[in-house]
Amino acid sequence: MITGLEDSKSVDMAFESGASGFVVKPVNYPILLQQIKFQLRASNNARNLLENQEQLSSAQRIAGFGFWRWDALSDRLTVSDNLAEMMGNPKNIHQLTLKDFFEQIHPDDREFVYSLVISTTEGAPPQPAEYRLIVNNRPAMTVHQEIGCAPNNRQIILGTVQDITQQIATQKRIRQLAYTDELTGLASRAYFYKHMEDIIKAAKRRDERFALVYLDLDGFKDVNDSLGHDTGDELLKKIAERLEMILRDTDFVARLSGDEFCILVDHVNDQYVAADVANRCLEEINKPLMLNARELRPRCSIGIAHFPEDGENLQTLLKAADSAMYSAKAQGRHRYAFYQPELTIQAEKRLWLEQELRAAIDRDQFELHYQPQIDIVRGRLAGVEALVRWRHPDLGLVSPNDFIKVAERIGVIKSLENWILETACYQLSQWRQEKISDFKMAVNISPIHFHEPELYNTVQQILQKTNVPPELLELEITESVVQNLDGNITMFEQLREMGIKIAIDDFGTGYSSLASLKNLPIDCLKIDRLFIIDMMEDADSSILLGTIIGAAQALGNSVIAEGVENREQLLVLRGIGCEIVQGFYFSKPLFPEEIPNMAKKDFRNAVTGNVTNAPIIGKTS
Numbered sequence: 001m002i003t004g005l006e007d008s009k010s011v012d013m014a015f016e017s018g019a020s021g022f023v024v025k026p027v028n029y030p031i032l033l034q035q036i037k038f039q040l041r042a043s044n045n046a047r048n049l050l051e052n053q054e055q056l057s058s059a060q061r062i063a064g065f066g067f068w069r070w071d072a073l074s075d076r077l078t079v080s081d082n083l084a085e086m087m088g089n090p091k092n093i094h095q096l097t098l099k100d101f102f103e104q105i106h107p108d109d110r111e112f113v114y115s116l117v118i119s120t121t122e123g124a125p126p127q128p129a130e131y132r133l134i135v136n137n138r139p140a141m142t143v144h145q146e147i148g149c150a151p152n153n154r155q156i157i158l159g160t161v162q163d164i165t166q167q168i169a170t171q172k173r174i175r176q177l178a179y180t181d182e183l184t185g186l187a188s189r190a191y192f193y194k195h196m197e198d199i200i201k202a203a204k205r206r207d208e209r210f211a212l213v214y215l216d217l218d219g220f221k222d223v224n225d226s227l228g229h230d231t232g233d234e235l236l237k238k239i240a241e242r243l244e245m246i247l248r249d250t251d252f253v254a255r256l257s258g259d260e261f262c263i264l265v266d267h268v269n270d271q272y273v274a275a276d277v278a279n280r281c282l283e284e285i286n287k288p289l290m291l292n293a294r295e296l297r298p299r300c301s302i303g304i305a306h307f308p309e310d311g312e313n314l315q316t317l318l319k320a321a322d323s324a325m326y327s328a329k330a331q332g333r334h335r336y337a338f339y340q341p342e343l344t345i346q347a348e349k350r351l352w353l354e355q356e357l358r359a360a361i362d363r364d365q366f367e368l369h370y371q372p373q374i375d376i377v378r379g380r381l382a383g384v385e386a387l388v389r390w391r392h393p394d395l396g397l398v399s400p401n402d403f404i405k406v407a408e409r410i411g412v413i414k415s416l417e418n419w420i421l422e423t424a425c426y427q428l429s430q431w432r433q434e435k436i437s438d439f440k441m442a443v444n445i446s447p448i449h450f451h452e453p454e455l456y457n458t459v460q461q462i463l464q465k466t467n468v469p470p471e472l473l474e475l476e477i478t479e480s481v482v483q484n485l486d487g488n489i490t491m492f493e494q495l496r497e498m499g500i501k502i503a504i505d506d507f508g509t510g511y512s513s514l515a516s517l518k519n520l521p522i523d524c525l526k527i528d529r530l531f532i533i534d535m536m537e538d539a540d541s542s543i544l545l546g547t548i549i550g551a552a553q554a555l556g557n558s559v560i561a562e563g564v565e566n567r568e569q570l571l572v573l574r575g576i577g578c579e580i581v582q583g584f585y586f587s588k589p590l591f592p593e594e595i596p597n598m599a600k601k602d603f604r605n606a607v608t609g610n611v612t613n614a615p616i617i618g619k620t621s
């Protein structure tokens with residue numbers, strides 16, 4: 001611009017119109033020339049700078065990249081245009097505080113990102129972070145952030161933020177493709193290996209065991225050859241579905257290749273956990289299946305190895321399970337084998353026993369024996385305890401110690417104990433009809449059964465059916481029931497309301513105190529046999545027992561001493577106030593036909609001296 005005006009107002013106007021300098025008259029042309037060259041260069045630089053900024057801005061937009069600067073002292077946060085755009089261009093973009101920015105971070109991520117920023121102002125080494133930004137209720141955007149301090153000023157924090165949502169999604173997809181078996185949707189071999197490494201590390205750290213169950217279909221090649229590969233694929237998909245149905249949440253199943261599958265069974269305390277999984281696989285897989293209008297009954301062979309005893313790393317463990325699987329095939333297929341053959345024998349024995357026990361009620365193999373409970377004050381039979389026995393054709397008379405726990409585990413305890421309740425009540429009603437005096441019947445109820453709400457109805461129906469007065473039935477439950485009540489005593493209350501008596505069995509073996517029993521609606525404490533043995537060896541025990549008996553009686557409960565085997569025990573018990581005893585001294589558990597004789601006896605002499613009068617009988621167990 002050339003002008004002859006040189007007053008300050010004109011100079012201002014010239015600058016406002018875009019002038020970037022001025023020369024005064026008379027014009028010094030060499031200097032003017034230099035000034036023009038300088039202006040041209042400055043304007044070129046400015047244009048280049050603008051272009052660079054535009055390029056940088058475009059590059060940032062394309063890369064989903066933005067940056068921010070936070071002045072901790074004034075709490076002013078400035079953001080780049082692109083970050084502003086990523087944040088949905090908030091209205092207050094020119095007066096942002098750190099809090100405004102954090103409001104757009106996913107609530108679950110806020111705390112850790114905040115602590116990273118603050119710790120950087122406090123001199124901690126800057127840490128990168130990945131977190132989610134939520135913008136205008138759209139799906140979260142995942143960003144990667146790098147931060148640092150401004151040179152020589154820890155109170156100014158600079159941060160770059162890059163949108164990595166797409167990258168994360170791609171990684172996830174790649175992982176999914178690599179880690180999922182495309183045909184069956186199960187975990188792939190690659191994922192299985194990775195998972196195994198993790199599980200081995202964790203098991204070593206926690207000193208835990210796990211089992212590797214290696215499963216191979218029998219005759220899969222024949223299916224492929226005769227029905228075609230598509231049908232073979234369908235079969236594999238079906239097997240995968242069945243395996244997934246069988247497993248517990250903590251187990252992990254993968255398809256290793258072709259018709260080979262592997263299951264990791266966690267938290268195994270004994271060999272039976274893996275044997276149960278293997279049995280369920282054999283059963284489920286063998287269910288009929290329609291493929292190509294043909295019915296198949298797939299079969300498989302299974303090898304089982306345990307960490308750490310059969311292998312401490314991935315390779316040795318897989319090798320052990322694989323070799324066990326071949327031994328299952330060699331033994332005739334569609335079965336399982338452990339890497340250690342003796343475990344297979346034990347597991348098969350247990351399975352056999354379980355199957356026999358399941359069938360035992362239908363086969364009418366149980367019988368009840370009755371052990372007398374003697375009132376030593378009045379010298380008469382106070383009651384009998386029904387004790388179950390299993391008369392097995394090959395095993396002989398099996399003790400309840402050997403099958404009650406099994407019955408609980410395989411879920412037949414309720415039907416077994418319902419049978420016991422009914423049989424015992426029928427027996428009592430028969431004795432009552434025969435006018436054998438009124439004594440009570442005690443029946444053991446397992447903790448599992450006691451917690452079932454339908455127990456109440458079952459007992460009520462049985463009493464009605466057998467016409468037994470409720471006060472003559474006593475249910476014996478162990479201390480463990482008391483310890484796992486969690487304050488829920490409804491079953492106790494309902495049964496007591498019906499008129500039934502409740503006894504705490506094996507008292508003294510658990511940790512219930514009299515104080516804890518104080519609030520329980522019970523009628524009787526049965527002192528465990530070990531306490532009675534102890535009592536004779538340790539004077540303090542007998543004092544303690546005397547206190548327990550006194551306190552229990554004061555609370556209105558009767559006390560039965562169990563396992564009384566000799567007269568010395570009997571005398572001490574009588575001395576400390578015990579009124580009812582049960583044990584081999586008076587009688588072993590008897591056949592039902594032996595009880596009427598016991599009901600007729602007078603036991604008063606047993607305590608007062610004439611021991612020969614105390615009938616020590618018992619033909620049974």
Ligand SMILES: Nc1nc2c(ncn2[C@@H]2O[C@H](COP(=O)(O)O[C@H]3[C@@H](O)[C@H](n4cnc5c(=O)[nH]c(N)nc54)O[C@@H]3COP(=O)(O)O)[C@@H](O)[C@H]2O)c(=O)[nH]1
Pocket residue numbers: 371385386387388399400401404417420443444445446505506526529562563564565582583584585589621
């Ligand atoms: N849930 C159920 N449990 C039951 C049932 N029937 C029995 N059982 C429980 O099995 C355990 C073993 O019972 P058993 O082999 O019948 O032994 C009982 C008695 O024979 C034995 N006993 C009795 N007197 C003496 C003795 O003087 N010495 C001695 N060494 N043993 C003796 O004690 C067993 C009775 O115990 P308890 O039930 O605690 O009163 C046993 O835990 C039974 O409870 C059932 O139907 N359901």
